[in-house]
Amino acid sequence: MNEQISLKYIYKLLIRNKKYLLIGQFFTVIAILISVPIPLLLPLLVDEVLLDKPDFFVNNIDRFLGSGDAFYYVALVTVVVIILRFLHFIFSVITTKIFTKISKIVIFDIRKRLLNHLEKVTMNEYESLGSGKISANLITDVNTLDNFIVSIASKLVTSVLTLIAVAIVIIKIDLILGLMILLIQPTLAIISKKIAQKTGELKKEENASIEAFQSNINETLDLFSQIKASNKEKQFFKESISKANAIKIASNEYNYKSVAYEKFSYTIFLFAFEIFRATGLLLVAYSDLSIGLMFAMFGYIWFVMTPVQDILSIQYSLASAKAAIGRINKVLDLECENNGNIKLENSQKIDISIQNLCFSYTKEKKTLNNISFDIKSGEKVAIIGASGSGKTTISQIIAGFYAKESGDILYNNISIDNIDKHSLRENIFLVLQMPILFNNTLRFNITMGEENISDEKIYEALKIAQLLETVESMPKKLDTIVGKLGIRLSGGQRQRLSIARMIIANPSVVIFDESTSALDVQTETNLFNDLEEFLKHKTVITIAHRLSTVKNASFVYMLDDGELVQSGMHEELEKINGHYKQFVNQQLS
Numbered sequence: 007m008n009e010q011i012s013l014k015y016i017y018k019l020l021i022r023n024k025k026y027l028l029i030g031q032f033f034t035v036i037a038i039l040i041s042v043p044i045p046l047l048l049p050l051l052v053d054e055v056l057l058d059k060p061d062f063f064v065n066n067i068d069r070f071l072g073s074g075d076a077f078y079y080v081a082l083v084t085v086v087v088i089i090l091r092f093l094h095f096i097f098s099v100i101t102t103k104i105f106t107k108i109s110k111i112v113i114f115d116i117r118k119r120l121l122n123h124l125e126k127v128t129m130n131e132y133e134s135l136g137s138g139k140i141s142a143n144l145i146t147d148v149n150t151l152d153n154f155i156v157s158i159a160s161k162l163v164t165s166v167l168t169l170i171a172v173a174i175v176i177i178k179i180d181l182i183l184g185l186m187i188l189l190i191q192p193t194l195a196i197i198s199k200k201i202a203q204k205t206g207e208l209k210k211e212e213n214a215s216i217e218a219f220q221s222n223i224n225e226t227l228d229l230f231s232q233i234k235a236s237n238k239e240k241q242f243f244k245e246s247i248s249k250a251n252a253i254k255i256a257s258n259e260y261n262y263k264s265v266a267y268e269k270f271s272y273t274i275f276l277f278a279f280e281i282f283r284a285t286g287l288l289l290v291a292y293s294d295l296s297i298g299l300m301f302a303m304f305g306y307i308w309f310v311m312t313p314v315q316d317i318l319s320i321q322y323s324l325a326s327a328k329a330a331i332g333r334i335n336k337v338l339d340l341e342c343e344n345n346g347n348i349k350l351e352n353s354q355k356i357d358i359s360i361q362n363l364c365f366s367y368t369k370e371k372k373t374l375n376n377i378s379f380d381i382k383s384g385e386k387v388a389i390i391g392a393s394g395s396g397k398t399t400i401s402q403i404i405a406g407f408y409a410k411e412s413g414d415i416l417y418n419n420i421s422i423d424n425i426d427k428h429s430l431r432e433n434i435f436l437v438l439q440m441p442i443l444f445n446n447t448l449r450f451n452i453t454m455g456e457e458n459i460s461d462e463k464i465y466e467a468l469k470i471a472q473l474l475e476t477v478e479s480m481p482k483k484l485d486t487i488v489g490k491l492g493i494r495l496s497g498g499q500r501q502r503l504s505i506a507r508m509i510i511a512n513p514s515v516v517i518f519d520e521s522t523s524a525l526d527v528q529t530e531t532n533l534f535n536d537l538e539e540f541l542k543h544k545t546v547i548t549i550a551h552r553l554s555t556v557k558n559a560s561f562v563y564m565l566d567d568g569e570l571v572q573s574g575m576h577e578e579l580e581k582i583n584g585h586y587k588q589f590v591n592q593q594l595s
């Protein structure tokens with residue numbers, strides 16, 4: 007069972023970097039020790055220099071550096087404060103660097119684990135989530151975890167230690183003002199977080215309206231010619247205008263309310279600050295708190311703002327991290343391909359035996375029901391049947407894309423369960439009806455990124471695939487970029503490119519799944535003539551609707567609604583009243 011991602015798992019990954027964590031925390035403590043006294047230094051000069059009550063600072067400066075006037079003391083302490091601030095900056099950068107590095111290592115581990123898992127999941131399982139959700143898990147959710155890990159690794163310890171150190175200092179200076187600081191800041195931080203949540207909701211509404219507009223306008227523009235052809239421009243653009251209007255409303259709400267909320271939360275802070283200031287003044291008037299220490303306390307109220315907010319933000323990022331972990335685990339829950347240890351040697355002769363094969367995409371309906379037949383090595387067979395009868399499904403199961411539900415498929419008498427799927431797919435090549443191409447060069451698409459295939463070999467494959475002239479007429483030839491999903495090539499060119507890909511792969515079993523449906527009959531005939539020599543000793547399974555495409559097959563299997571209803575040679579089947587005869591008659595008529 008795959009270990010799920012959890013907070014404990016993240017902790018385990020973090021602890022693997024124990025050495026760096028400890029170094030990071032060490033620099034954190036130094037940074038805190040440097041920063042905590044800063045708000046105290048200059049205000050103390052109010053008492054010691056301006057009010058002429060020399061104490062710790064002035065006495066020590068006099069003793070070690072000599073005495074001077076007010077400018078001398080103020081300048082000296084200012085320089086010290088600036089140096090401390092600079093050192094604090096340096097140590098903060100060092101700790102940020104260390105903790106960021108640790109979090110990136112942990113996040114890379116998680117992403118790598120997800121990718122390693124995805125590589126092995128079955129097609130059925132992959133389709134249950136879909137590419138959109140999976141890529142959101144890999145990008146957005148893992149980024150959420152990244153933010154969380156940076157927060158806990160760097161901010162948690164820093165903020166807690168800073169607060170403890172400051173609490174000790176401020177309570178020692180004055181109990182009442184100290185407690186006020188420790189109470190005011192968290193309360194204000196909670197209020198402003200709540201307000202931020204409200205703003206967040208408005209922002210979400212604005213984003214949703216923008217997304218709705220974007221998807222609407224994208225679709226409208228993508229299908230512009232179709233819309234024009236149906237004379238429906240007015241209707242579609244009216245819809246786009248109503249989506250644009252929704253942005254106007256949502257955006258207006260967000261923009262003015264977010265500013266109002268922000269100002270509201272700042273005003274509350276100012277109220278609290280004024281009360282705090284008044285308390286400070288009263289304490290100076292009615293207790294022994296000095297004016298300098300009062301100013302220092304004004305500094306500390308600002309100083310604790312960051313650690314308090316950081317601690318609160320950890321709490322919020324914990325909640326989003328937990329949700330992200332839940333979604334990420336859905337990817338890890340996807341079942342892996344049942345991969346066996348037996349490797350099929352490359353280009354060996356393969357006898358295929360399908361035995362009582364059953365398969366369903368969904369619980370409601372059986373797609374393939376109890377199918378059995380054998381294909382001997384080197385045979386040329388055809389699988390035919392009405393649309394939706396299960397031809398593509400069976401070919402994809404034979405090629406090891408989908409896991410069977412029951413029954414078995416034997417390759418040279420070895421069950422598919424015991425075969426290494428990589429070696430299986432190296433021997434069986436499925437040429438699809440609608441090949442999907444990478445937005446890359448023709449060369450990349452034909453070789454699938456393999457670099458040690460010569461151009462000569464590629465041109466040879468293109469010649470057999472009836473694509474040589476087309477490629478040679480392109481200005482950049484093999485370096486031509488085919489566009490997203492191969493948009494710059496016609497359907498027939500894409501199919502022929504996929505056949506060239508198959509020729510380069512040189513498998514022992516080739517499955518043509520409607521792979522020449524977009525070609526005219528003449529090009530198709532030329533293609534199969536030129537392929538004849540290449541396919542001579544290979545097993546060929548052809549799936550097609552056109553009689554002309556399957557007529558070269560020596561044996562025919564006829565599927566109907568997921569069941570094998572007829573099998574035999576063309577000549578035999580033609581004579582029997584049944585599905586095949588019906589198929590032929592339909593084609594002839």
Ligand SMILES: Nc1ncnc2c1ncn2[C@@H]1O[C@H](COP(=O)(O)OP(=O)(O)OP(=O)(O)O)[C@@H](O)[C@H]1O
Nearest residue numbers: 133367368373391392393394395396397398399400
């Ligand atoms: N990925 C999928 N998820 C769910 N159902 C599917 C999926 N692919 C195919 N089906 C369903 O399985 C049945 C068989 O589909 P299949 O593509 O194997 O038929 P086919 O005989 O190849 O059809 P065609 O000749 O139209 O290509 C159909 O009812 C189809 O709707």
